[in-house]
Amino acid sequence: MKRYLPLAALLVSACATEPAQDLYAIETAPIPAAVETAPMVGKGDKADDPAVWVNLANPAASLVLGTNKDAGLYVYNLAGEELQFLDVGRVNNVDLRGDLAVASNDETNSVSWFTIDSTTNTVSHIGDTPTNKDEPYGICAGLVGNTYYAMPTYKDGVAQVWAVATDAISDGPELLAEIQVGQYGQLQLEGCVFDEANGQVFVGEEEHGVWKLDLNDWTAAPVSVDTIDARNGLVADVEGMDIWAGENGEGYLVVSSQAADRFVVYDLKAPHAPRGVFTVVESLDGAIDAVTHTDGLDVNSAPLPGFPNGIVVVQDDGNPESGVDQNFKLVDWTLIQAALGLE
Structure with missing residues (x-):
């Protein structure tokens, strides 16, 4: 399936001396949504970023944490039912390692910490934890030995460790x-x-x-993995990202390409070759709508009920209309693996 620019944009392009390449026109694999969470009822940009917590003793009892950037943190089961709401303020992104989660809280300019029982x-x-910096935006967590990392990111291009x-x-924390x-554009x-197995951290610059980053040397210069201009599937905004982790450091990086309603998959190990692009379309029975304008996402390679090779959870901007009843969609990694020919 291909995506195309709106007619007005095509007309502008046609008037140029040299026709511009359409960054939206790229082959994608349509993957049906499997489950959706209860909506964050109302209009406006509310849902933002999910994180999957795996209950090792009882995988069926695993959870999906999801931020409402106007209100706080929601908790869902794998059927998408709302179990809990934590009124902690405007948390934008959330991530976890083990039973400890962190969220970027731009109401209190802090990293908010959570435990899961x-x-x-x-x-x-x-x-x-006050960050002493305004508006922590994104966040990711890492665990190396007994050291737990939290990395909030900012609109001025800075990442704190x-x-x-x-x-x-x-x-x-220290x-x-x-x-x-x-480094470029709006810096945001x-x-x-975190990819602890390979000693690296991936970060998205929305317009670039x-x-x-080198997990073992925070003074090392950032290294480019892919750019919008390379036309591998990224467009602005470059948004949520996470890892499907295999054995021996193998696996895949999944990145949301927000304005094009699609997701780009890369090899986890250098040189991080692009492996394909997918979209999340409506469920096979039509009961769940397609995903548009995704912000945050989360990936987990643990086998879960209904998701034998792992799960991808993505934010959906509209349910079904943009900015209305936003929620999160759950997707079976097995289908992505088959569609893109991944090992």
Whole structure:
């Protein structure tokens, strides 16, 4: 299936001396949505970013955390039913490692911390870390040994690195570094993801593309992974990203290409070759609408009921109309794997 620019844009292009390439026109694999969460009822840009928590003792009891950037953090089960709401303020992005989650809170200019109880399947807010910087935007979490990392990203192109020992969470994290990742355009960063197995962190510059940082050397210069201009499927805004993790550091990076309603998949290991592009279309029975203008996403390779090779969860801008009853869609990785010919 191909996506095309609106007629007005095509007419402008036709008047140019040399016809411009249509960045929207690219082959995509249509993947049907499997499940959708309860909507964040009302109009406006509310839903933003999900994170999947796997209950190791009982995978069927796994959870999806989802931010409402006007209100707080929602918790859903794998059937999409709302289980919990935490009124913690305007949290924009959320991520987790193990039973500890972090969210970027631009109401309090802090990193908000949460624990997940695997016995009761409940999420609890345990505190906030002031970032001493306005409007933390995106965030991602990492875990290396017993060191837990939280990386909030900012609209001025900066990424902060906070770290704390997992046995000393109550002591609070330490700020290790502030890195100027954004280099071009509007500099704005949001999506990011830690790849601990390969010692790297991927960060999205919304108007430019994807960068990677050296997890073992925060002073190293950011390295370009892909750009919008390379025409591999990215368009502005470059938004949510996460990893399907395989064995021995193998796997795939998935990145939301927001304005084109699609997702670009790359090899996790360098040179990070593009492996294909997919869209999320309506469910096979037509009961769940297609996904448009995705902001945040999350990927998990753990086998779950109904998702034998892992799951992808993406924000949907409209349910079905843009800015109305936004929610999150759950997608079976098996279908993506087959459509794109992934190992």
